[in-house]
Amino acid sequence: MSVDLTTVKRVAHLARIAVSQEEAVEMESGLNAILGFVEQLNEVEIDGVEPMTSVMPMEMKKRQDAVTDGSKAGDVVANAPQSDENFFVVPKVVE
Amino acid sequence: MSELTNLTIAEARDRLRSGDLTSAELTDAYLQAIEAANGALNAYVAVTADKAREMAAQSDGKLAQGKGGALEGIPLGIKDLFGTEGIHTQACSHILDGFQPRYESTVTANLWADGAVMLGKLNMDEFAMGSSNETSYYGPVTNPWRAKDDNKALVPGGSSGGSAAAVAAHLCAGATATDTGGSIRQPAAFTGTVGIKPTYGRCSRWGIAAFASSLDQAGPITRDVRDAAILLKSMASSDPRDTTSVDLPVPDYEAAIGQSVKGMKVGIPKEYRLDGMPAEIETLWQKGIAWLKDAGADIIDISLPHTRYALPAYYIVAPAEASSNLARYDGVRYGLRVPGKDIADMYEQTRSAGFGQEVKRRILIGTYVLSSGYYDAYYLRAQKVRTLIKRDFETVFAEGIDTILTPATPSAAFGIADQDMASDPVKMYLNDIFTVTVNMAGLPGIAVPAGLDDTGLPLGLQLIGKPFEEETLFRTAHVIEQAAGRFQADKWW
Numbered sequence: 001m002s003v004d005l006t007t008v009k010r011v012a013h014l015a016r017i018a019v020s021q022e023e024a025v026e027m028e029s030g031l032n033a034i035l036g037f038v039e040q041l042n043e044v045e046i047d048g049v050e051p052m053t054s055v056m057p058m059e060m061k062k063r064q065d066a067v068t069d070g071s072k073a074g075d076v077v078a079n080a081p082q083s084d085e086n087f088f089v090v091p092k093v094v095e
Numbered sequence: 096m097s098e099l100t101n102l103t104i105a106e107a108r109d110r111l112r113s114g115d116l117t118s119a120e121l122t123d124a125y126l127q128a129i130e131a132a133n134g135a136l137n138a139y140v141a142v143t144a145d146k147a148r149e150m151a152a153q154s155d156g157k158l159a160q161g162k163g164g165a166l167e168g169i170p171l172g173i174k175d176l177f178g179t180e181g182i183h184t185q186a187c188s189h190i191l192d193g194f195q196p197r198y199e200s201t202v203t204a205n206l207w208a209d210g211a212v213m214l215g216k217l218n219m220d221e222f223a224m225g226s227s228n229e230t231s232y233y234g235p236v237t238n239p240w241r242a243k244d245d246n247k248a249l250v251p252g253g254s255s256g257g258s259a260a261a262v263a264a265h266l267c268a269g270a271t272a273t274d275t276g277g278s279i280r281q282p283a284a285f286t287g288t289v290g291i292k293p294t295y296g297r298c299s300r301w302g303i304a305a306f307a308s309s310l311d312q313a314g315p316i317t318r319d320v321r322d323a324a325i326l327l328k329s330m331a332s333s334d335p336r337d338t339t340s341v342d343l344p345v346p347d348y349e350a351a352i353g354q355s356v357k358g359m360k361v362g363i364p365k366e367y368r369l370d371g372m373p374a375e376i377e378t379l380w381q382k383g384i385a386w387l388k389d390a391g392a393d394i395i396d397i398s399l400p401h402t403r404y405a406l407p408a409y410y411i412v413a414p415a416e417a418s419s420n421l422a423r424y425d426g427v428r429y430g431l432r433v434p435g436k437d438i439a440d441m442y443e444q445t446r447s448a449g450f451g452q453e454v455k456r457r458i459l460i461g462t463y464v465l466s467s468g469y470y471d472a473y474y475l476r477a478q479k480v481r482t483l484i485k486r487d488f489e490t491v492f493a494e495g496i497d498t499i500l501t502p503a504t505p506s507a508a509f510g511i512a513d514q515d516m517a518s519d520p521v522k523m524y525l526n527d528i529f530t531v532t533v534n535m536a537g538l539p540g541i542a543v544p545a546g547l548d549d550t551g552l553p554l555g556l557q558l559i560g561k562p563f564e565e566e567t568l569f570r571t572a573h574v575i576e577q578a579a580g581r582f583q584a585d586k587w588w
Contacts, residue, residue, distance in 0.1 A: 001469075001472070003463065007463075008459070011459050011462050011463045011466065012459060013443075014462050014466065015418060015446075015458050015459055015462040016422075016425070016439070016442040016443050016446055017443060017446045017447050017450065017455055017458065017459070018440075018443035018444055018446070018447035019447065019455075023455075026452075027455070027456060027459060030456050030520050031456065031459060031460060031463065033519055033520055033521050034410055034456075034460055034520060034521065035460075036521075037406075037407055037410065037521045037524075038407040038408075038410055038411055038473070038477075039407075040403075040404065040407055041404055041407050041408060041411075041476055041477060041480055042476075044401070044404055044476075044479075044480050044483065046476060046479040046480065046483070049479040049482050049483060050479070050482055051475055051478035051479045051481075051482065052478045052479075052481040052482045052485065053478075054309075054339075055295050055309060055310075055481075055485070055535075055536065055537030056294070056295055056296050056339070056341065056537050056562065058296065058339070058341065060338055061335070061338045061340075061342075063335060072197070075197035077428075078195075078197055079193070079194050079195065079196070079197075079428065079429035079430070080427070080428055080429065081426060081427075081429075081430070081431070081432035082432065088427050088428060090427055090438055090441070091434075091435070091437055091438045091441055092437075092438075093437075093438050
């Protein structure tokens with residue numbers, strides 16, 4: 001399988017990455033090189049094989065349902081590009 | 096002063112404990128070495144000199160009272176992927192501009208609890224995506240090694256290129272690193288250093304910027320095998336904050352150093368012999384086999400039939416996980432924000448300006464293989480292939496194999512801005528052909544220097560072990576190290 005320029009632009013939009021025409025052309029060839037490379041996986045007999053979900057056989061650890069941390073609003077927004085009274089500030093989303 | 100930076104962690108530890116050396120002296124020696132070398136090598140992206148001196152003074156106080164921890168006063172470099180409280184943490188990406196976390200990663204917290212001193216943050220490929228350290232927003236790292244009679248700048252490998260270069264050039268006593276497809280072992284092999292990726296779950300991933308969560312593992316890069324054992328012991332732990340962290344006690348890895356490999360069954364997988372592989376790699380492999388045989392190990396030919404599918408499966412699984420993990424960089428909560436005409440445009444402009452080419456390429460591949468209609472053909476198939484790759488290893492281990500010996504990389508270090516690698520992403524990806532199987536199966540793997548090629552560049556061998564049997568790797572790697580000797584780059588920087 002391979003991707004065309006329209007698909008590259010659609011996928012870039014899904015990934016929320018703006019791409020110029022020039023970048024999309026470059027991405028098209030890079031992505032097709034990778035998709036060509038992974039094509040060989042089609043040779044592998046996978047009937048009846050379980051997909052891997054956990055590389056180590058382990059039971060998912062569960063934490064106690066208890067409050068162990070918190071009251072750190074200042075820390076949470078400390079690295080925000082824009083914040084106001086411990087809120088993240090974003091461009092207006094509702095007209 | 097400068098010879099202080101030649102001490103291994105074990106040697107420095109002994110001298111610090113005996114009172115023959117202070118951490119302040121050792122730390123100053125490293126800070127001077129960094130200042131003199133970093134312009135040429137670009138291994139550090141942030142040097143924390145004040146913090147280092149402060150930590151060293153505290154260590155000296157503890158050492159004077161005989162209360163020092165396992166790494167008391169030892170100066171280390173930290174890969175920029177690890178969250179360090181109040182200190183530059185950007186995964187060497189533009190999108191994390193100015194980010195200084197309000198938390199400390201579990202691995203680094205473990206190191207500071209044992210008394211280690213932080214020298215600064217080390218360069219790396221952006222979000223650990225790369226095999227040459229050239230995708231860093233902070234520019235490439237230069238390998239301290241050069242070919243004989245040649246001034247050409249070489250890559251240190253990646254993604255932990257800053258870690259490997261800093262250790263090889265004695266700009267830290269040891270370094271933290273991470274490995275998703277070979278990012279500890281390949282740069283270790285390219286710089287004549289030792290690097291171990293432990294079993295998945297051995298080191299907590301908490302506080303480390305995520306690339307591909309089912310593959311990422313932290314580990315050390317050091318100058319010799321003993322130092323790797325010492326550092327891994329402090330880095331590893333059980334962590335309730337990482338659900339994939341295992342509840343197993345951390346063994347005293349250093350105790351494995353010097354133990355015999357007599358009677359150990361060492362597997363030699365025929366699938367790691369590639370067409371067009373340089374003869375020097377094959378020769379090195381044969382040398383490793385001979386050394387282990389001389390030490391009393393049984394050498395057994397084995398087959399891992401799905402080996403060749405590990406790299407293509409990796410290039411579906413890892414980008415898929417990355418596309419999800421990197422969705423968090425949206426210009427709202429941390430790092431870079433580029434304004435747009437509305438919020439969606441702000442996301443798109445921020446991510447376009449903030450991510451480099453390789454990261455964008457992997458996010459797009461990941462988004463594509465997870466998108467509607469393609470999930471089964473790509474992602475599900477790759478996860479099934481992953482099961483088969485793991486099964487190959489389980490089969491040989493069940494047949495009695497204790498460890499597997501392979502080359503670490505298909506070549507020695509290559510030049511910065513190599514045209515072949517730049518023109519085709521897959522060529523760069525092939526660097527990880529021998530290491531990526533280990534991540535796909537969650538196993539521990541160590542790269543140990545084993546010799547120099549015809550041009551005088553270091554080459555490494557890899558040992559692969561059973562889950563949580565890192566001790567076998569340290570024991571066997573030490574035998575190789577004893578036979579091969581240690582390798583040091585001639586100082587030109």
